[in-house]
Amino acid sequence: MLQRINLEHILFLDIETVPQLPTFNELDGATQTLYEQKTKYQRKEDFTAEEFYDRAGIWAEFGKIVCISVGYFTFKGERRKFRVTSFHGAEISILKEFKNLLETHFNRPQHVLCAHNGKEFDFPYIARRMIIHKIPLPSKLNLFGKKPWEVPHLDTLELWKFGDYKTFTSLKLMAHVLGIPSPKDDIDGSQVYDVYYKEKDIDRIVTYCEKDTVTVAQIVLRLRNESLLTEDEVLSI
Template sequence: MIERIRLENILFLDIETVPEQERFELLDAETRELYSLKTQYQRKDDFTAEEFYDRAGIWAEFGKIVCLSAGYFTFKGDIRHFRVTSFFGDEVKILKDFSNLLNNHFSQPQHIMCGHNAKEFDFPFIARRMIINQLAIPPKLNLFGKKPWEVPHLDTMELWKFGDFKSFTSLKLLTKILGIPSPKGDIDGSQVGHVFHVEKDIDRIVTYCEKDVVAVAQVLLRMRREELLIDDEVIHV
C-alpha cells in the first residue's frame, strides 16, 4: 500500500522533450524516411511526415530531453518541505547530472521513482536516451532481469487506473477532480518544442516542468489522504 512508503524515499520527476532537430528538413534523408515509417500508423493519411514532425519529441529515437525536474520530501520534526531541482540545456549533461542524483542519493533498496504516465513515457525515454548517448543506465532505471514487484517505480496514472487499462487520464484532469491547484502555466506539452527551438526560452520550460513535479507529489499526497503542500513548503533549488 502506498501509505506504507516513506515519502522521503520517493524521487518525483518529470521530463520535457522536443524534436531533436528544429525542422524536418534538417534531418538526413534516411532519418526522414525512418521517421515517416515510424509514424505512419499515428499519421494515417491525415498528415505528411513533415507536417507531423512537431510531435517527434514523444519518441526517444527522434527527440531529446531539454529539461528534467526532480523533487523530494524532507522532514525535520513537524516541518515538511518539498525540494525541487532541475537539469536543463545540453542533454548529455542533463542525463549525467540526473544519474549522479540517482546513484548518490536515491540508490538504496527503499528508494523509488514516481511520475505521471512515467512507466510509459518518462522512465523508458530517459533510459533510451542514455543508451543513444552512450551513458551507463543507473540501476533504478535498468529493468533487465527484474520481476514486476522488484521494479522501483511508481506511476500516479497507473495508481488511478485500479486495474483499468482502457483509458488515459491526464495530470491536468487528475489534479482538477482531486481538488489540486492546476500545475499548468502559460504553455502545454505541445508548445514545448516551439518554446525551445524558436523562442529559446528554457526558463519557461523549466517552470512548466517543475510545476508538474509538484503536481505529481500533490496527487500522491491526495491518494494517501494527507495534507497538500502549500507554497511555503515548496523550495526550488
C-alpha cells in the same frame, strides 16, 4: 500499500522533450524515411511526415530531453518541505547529472522513482536516451531481470487506473478532479516545441516542468489522503 512508502524515499520527476532538430528537412535522408515509417499510423493521411515533425519529441529515437525536474520531501520534526530542482542544457549533461543524483542520493533498495505515466514515457525515455549517448544505466532504470514487484517505479496514472487499462487520464485532469490547484501560467505540453525552438525560452520550460513535478507529488499526497503542499512548503533550489 502506498501509505507504507516513506515519502522521503520517493524521487518525483517530470521530463520535457522536443524533436532532435528544429525541422524535418534538417534530418538526414535515412532518418526522414524512418520517421515517415514510424509515424504512418499516427499521421494516417491527414499529415505528411514533415507536417507531423513537431510531435517527434514523443519518441526517444527522434527526440531529446531538454529538461528533467525532480522533487523530494524532507522532514524536520513536523515541518515538511518539498525541494524541487531541474537539469537542463545539453542533453548528455542533463542525463549525466540525473544519473549522478540517482547514484549518490537515491541508490538504496527502498528508493523509488515516481512520475505520471512514467512507466510508459518518462522512465523508458530517459533510459533509451542514456543508451543512445553510451551512458551506463543506473540501477533504478536498469530493469533487466527484475520481477514486476522489484521494479522501483511508481506511476500516478497506474495508481489511478485501479486495474483499468482502457483509458488514459492526463495529469491536468487528474489534478482537477482531485481538487489540486493548477497554476494559471502553465504552458501546454504541445507548446514546448515552439517555446524551445522558436522562442528559445528554456526558463519557461523549466518552470512548467517543475510545476508538473510538484503536481505529481500533490497527487501522491491526495492518494494517501494527506494534506496538500502549501506554497511556502515548496522550495526551488
